[in-house]
Amino acid sequence: MxxxxxxxxxxxxxxxxxxxxxxxxxxxxxxxxxxxxxxxxxxxxxxxxxxxxxxxxxxxxxxxxxxxxxxxxxxxxxxxxxxxxxxxxxxxxxxxxxxxxxxxxxxxxxxxxxxxxxxxxxxxxxVVPPSAVRPGGGGSHYKVFTPYYRSWEAFTFRDVVGAPKKVSLPADAPKSWFSTAIGDAGETAARKRLSSWLADIAAYGDIHDDLAADRTSRLSPYLHFGCLSPREVVDRAQGQEGAEPFIRQLCWRDFYHQVLAAFPALKSKPYRANAEDEWRDEKDALQAWQEGHTGMPIVDAGMRQLRAEGWMHNRARLITASYLTKHLYVDWRAGGDHFFDLLLDGDVANNYGNWQWVAGTGNDTKPYRRFSPLRQAERFDPTGEYVRRYVPELAHIPGKAIHQPWELPAAQRRGYPAPIK
Ligand SMILES: Cc1cc2nc3c(=O)[nH]c(=O)nc-3n(C[C@H](O)[C@H](O)[C@H](O)COP(=O)(O)OP(=O)(O)OC[C@H]3O[C@@H](n4cnc5c(N)ncnc54)[C@H](O)[C@@H]3O)c2cc1C
Structure with a gap:
């Protein structure tokens, strides 16, 4: 073949x-x-x-x-x-x-x-390939239009080729490569995605935290806009081999919805009274984070995925949000608002509920938890493939060395910044 x-x-x-x-x-x-x-x-x-x-x-x-x-x-x-x-x-x-x-x-x-x-x-x-007609005397191209036009007209144009009638796709191309959520909105696309996702669900428990594999359902925008019924999703997933960890995530969704129903100020006020930290007013740090130029590759990859796709892998959401609030000490509301602006699945309950969880002001039973971006990167992007995909200026760095470009000589960093403090 x-x-x-x-x-x-x-x-x-x-x-x-x-x-x-x-x-x-x-x-x-x-x-x-x-x-x-x-x-x-x-x-x-x-x-x-x-x-x-x-x-x-x-x-x-x-x-x-x-x-x-x-x-x-x-x-x-x-x-x-x-x-x-x-x-x-x-x-x-x-x-x-x-x-x-x-x-x-x-x-x-x-x-x-x-x-x-x-x-x-x-x-x-x-119409005519750029170097196919050249002036006499050896020049690389025509400098004046009219003589070019004369040669161009005299050139034998290639035949127009028809549209192929049938295309056969490789059977083993991963499903996640096809039909991204952006632009593919609505109930019809949602139901198709759900069906193809259910065929893939068995691997979820093992692979959903692998950043490069990108093997989560990507159903979140459809669930947010109600193009799919969460009840029906659970119904169709139940009984399938390996469905339990996926159904548990849908439960997180319901969890934050009941938190929001009971605490409508979730978007703006700390859920746990007196949990507020002293946030730094660091506009430059916030901007570097938003633009994916913090100098921490795993964080920048996530932030650039958000900008490019209007979506970010859950593990990257955890890492980037923790980095903003517990490393740069910037207010979770600024981060939450930025996510909310760009996410296709931007949702008050899920977004601010998760932000407060990460910032330690919300429902986490271990509010002082802090993710080390480097350890997370080594664990969930062990070959550096996720970073390589979204931070092309580092793509030439082999293996997991890509996660610590500050250890390399400046020439190899190709203008990529040092981590901000
Ligand atoms: C800082 C931060 C902000 C987030 N903001 C949003 C948001 O605005 N909208 C949103 O839908 N999700 C949000 N999430 C939760 C989660 O990241 C996304 O739901 C998930 O990445 C969507 O991808 P998926 O559909 O492939 O998820 P899958 O892993 O396939 O999960 C299936 C469904 O379960 C639900 N779900 C999964 N994880 C969570 C979670 N942690 N909390 C609540 N529901 C969950 C979603 O509806 C998701 O579509 C946020 C997480 C973090 C850490």
């Missing part, structure tokens, strides 16, 4: 897409992949447009029996990881021209070579 990964970048279509069509023609199985790259920020409008384009591409792929895998992080690292996970022997993509795109292409070509994968680029971003 020959498998290929097609890395989509800004060729978000199935019609006349040479990289995609050729791969579907030449391989038995194809993984269409888009990687959300934190190094390529986009304003709100462009993000919304991109989201729409990806959703539409996914529908077109699904209509052909395929799907769109969406990953987050450095596109080179993620494309290689995807290829290895599904046992692909090749990666294909459209060639592009910006300095960033070209360096991405060069890095990917080198990574493919060292992983013994074939790598091929295809045209498609322009």
């Amino acid at each position: 020959k498998t290929c990964v097609v890395l989509f970048t800004r060729d978000l279509r199935v019609h006349d897409n040479p990289a995609f069509a050729s791969s579907v023609g030449a391989f038995d199985v194809v993984l269409p992949l888009f990687v959300h790259d934190p190094a390529l920020p986009a304003g709100d409008n462009r993000r919304a447009f991109l989201r729409g384009a990806l959703d539409d591409l996914r529908s077109s792929l699904r209509a052909r029996g395929g799907d769109l895998a969406e990953l987050h992080g450095d596109p080179v690292t993620e494309a290689i990881r995807a290829a290895k996970t599904v046992g692909a022997s090749a990666i294909a993509m459209a060639a592009d021209v910006s300095a960033y795109a070209r360096s991405r292409e060069t890095r990917l070509a080198a990574a493919c070579e060292s992983e013994r994968l074939a790598f091929k680029t295809f045209p498609g971003v322009t």
